[in-house]
Amino acid sequence: MxxxxxxxxxxxxxxxxxxxxxxxxxxxxxxxxxxxxxxxxxxxxxxxxxxxxxxxxxxxxxxxxxxxxVSAEPEQRRGARGANGTIGAMDTAVWAGGAAGGGNGATLPLFGAVLTSFDDTFGGGILTSMLAETAARANLIVKMSFGDADAEEALIGELLAAGVAGLAFQPSSSESVPPALLGLLARRFPVVIIDRSFDGIPVSAVCSDNVAGGRAATEHLLDLGHRRIGLVTSASRVSTVQDRRNGYVRAHAARGVPHDDADEFHAVDSVTPGATTSPEQDLARLTEFVRSRPEITAYLASEHHIALLLRKACQAVARTVPGDVSIVCFDQAEALVDDSVFGFTHIAQAQHLMGTRVIEELFAQLADPGAVTKHALPTRLVPGASTAARH
The missing domain is CATH 1.10.10.10 (Winged helix-like DNA-binding domain superfamily/Winged helix DNA-binding domain)
Incomplete structure (x- = not known):
C-alpha cells in the first residue's frame, strides 16, 4: 500500500x-x-x-x-453548530459585524473561561464584570482549574468540545504554556490571558500594572520614614508576583535606599489554589522569619491573605500593626456591612474594568482574528489602618 x-x-x-x-x-x-x-x-x-x-x-x-x-468532531462541524446555541472557531466571521443580539434570531457567541480560583478579595469582581458584559450579547462557560496545570489542559479541551468561539484563560503559571493554548494561537483562535503575561508569546492579555503597584506601595512606606522594608509573597510562579517584586526593587533604587534580598520571604504556599500546605504551617514559618528580622519596620505583602498571615506573625512576636510594623498589601474585600474588619493600606486593582476588557478583547478578536493587544490597567493606593510613620 x-x-x-x-x-x-x-x-x-x-x-x-x-x-x-x-x-x-x-x-x-x-x-x-x-x-x-x-x-x-x-x-x-x-x-x-x-x-x-x-x-x-x-x-x-x-x-x-x-x-x-480535545474534541469528538472536526473543527469545521463545530463551527457550523450555530443552530444549537453554540458557536465554534470557524464562525468568527459571523460576529465581525457585531450581530450578537438575539432580537434578529442570531445565535449568541459562546465564550469559555478557565480561572484558577476567585473570592471576594480578588477574582470575584473580574468574574462579575465578565458575566455582566456577556449577559445580553454572548454566553459564557466558566471552569475552575484550582491551580492544577494538568487540569488546565483538559478544561481547555472541554471548552473546545463545547464549541466555544473564544477563550479567557488565567494560567496557574507564567513559566510554561499549555500545548493546547499554543495550538489555538497557531490557528488564530481568540484567546485572552487574565492577570498574567507570557514573555515572547503573541497573545492578548489583560492585567494590572503590577510593577507600578509594587513601586507605589513601597514608596508609600518609604515616605512614612521606613528604610528596612521586607517583601512577603506566595510560592506561585506567576508573572504577577514577579512584577510586584520588580516594583518593590525599583522603588528602593529610585530613592537610593539599600535593598537586601534576605529581607524577602517567597514561601507562603497555603494561599495558592490547590495547595496542600496549611495556613498554620505557613504562619509558623512566617513567624520565624519576622522574629529573625527585628530591624524590618514595614512589609509589602503581595496579596491580602498573605497580609492577614503576616499580621498574625507580627502579633505572635509581640509586634503591633501599625505601631511597630506597617503593612501594605494588594487587594482587600470591601467591608460593606461589617465595619469591624481590619482595613489594610492596599493597592486596589481595577477588577471590574479587567473583566470588561477581557470580553471586549474576545469580541475584537472575533472581528480581527490574530490581533494581539496588551492591557496593563492602572492601580491605586488606598490608605488603611495598617500603616503609620516610623517612630
Whole structure:
C-alpha cells in the first residue's frame, strides 16, 4: 500500500474511534510506538496521521504526555453548530459585524473561561464584570482549574468540545504554556490571558500594572520614614508576583535606599489554589522569619491573605500593626456591612474594568482574528489602618 494511503488509513481509523467514543475527550491516544505496532506502519506514517488529527481539531500533542483528545468532531462541524446555541472557531466571521443580539434570531457567541480560583478579595469582581458584559450579547462557560496545570489542559479541551468561539484563560503559571493554548494561537483562535503575561508569546492579555503597584506601595512606606522594608509573597510562579517584586526593587533604587534580598520571604504556599500546605504551617514559618528580622519596620505583602498571615506573625512576636510594623498589601474585600474588619493600606486593582476588557478583547478578536493587544490597567493606593510613620 502506498505510504500516502497508509497514513490516511491510520488517520481515518483514529478519527472513527474518537467520533465513536472509543477515545473520549480528555483521554490520551496510544503511544506512537503502540500505533506503529498495531497498524504495522512506520513512525513517520503515524506522525503524519496524528498531525492531521491535530489540524482537524480532534487532538492536541503534549510533550512528555502524548496526544490528548480535545474534541469528538472536526473543527469545521463545530463551527457550523450555530443552530444549537453554540458557536465554534470557524464562525468568527459571523460576529465581525457585531450581530450578537438575539432580537434578529442570531445565535449568541459562546465564550469559555478557565480561572484558577476567585473570592471576594480578588477574582470575584473580574468574574462579575465578565458575566455582566456577556449577559445580553454572548454566553459564557466558566471552569475552575484550582491551580492544577494538568487540569488546565483538559478544561481547555472541554471548552473546545463545547464549541466555544473564544477563550479567557488565567494560567496557574507564567513559566510554561499549555500545548493546547499554543495550538489555538497557531490557528488564530481568540484567546485572552487574565492577570498574567507570557514573555515572547503573541497573545492578548489583560492585567494590572503590577510593577507600578509594587513601586507605589513601597514608596508609600518609604515616605512614612521606613528604610528596612521586607517583601512577603506566595510560592506561585506567576508573572504577577514577579512584577510586584520588580516594583518593590525599583522603588528602593529610585530613592537610593539599600535593598537586601534576605529581607524577602517567597514561601507562603497555603494561599495558592490547590495547595496542600496549611495556613498554620505557613504562619509558623512566617513567624520565624519576622522574629529573625527585628530591624524590618514595614512589609509589602503581595496579596491580602498573605497580609492577614503576616499580621498574625507580627502579633505572635509581640509586634503591633501599625505601631511597630506597617503593612501594605494588594487587594482587600470591601467591608460593606461589617465595619469591624481590619482595613489594610492596599493597592486596589481595577477588577471590574479587567473583566470588561477581557470580553471586549474576545469580541475584537472575533472581528480581527490574530490581533494581539496588551492591557496593563492602572492601580491605586488606598490608605488603611495598617500603616503609620516610623517612630
Amino acid at each position: 502506498p505510504d500516502k494511503l497508509l497514513y490516511e488509513h491510520v488517520h481515518a481509523e483514529l478519527k472513527g474511534r474518537i467520533a465513536g467514543g472509543r477515545y473520549p475527550v480528555g483521554q490520551r491516544l496510544p503511544s506512537p510506538a503502540d500505533l506503529c505496532e498495531e497498524f504495522s506502519v512506520s513512525t513517520i506514517t503515524v506522525k503524519r496521521a496524528l498531525d492531521m488529527l491535530a489540524a482537524d481539531g480532534y487532538v492536541v500533542r503534549r510533550p512528555r504526555r502524548g496526544t490528548v483528545v
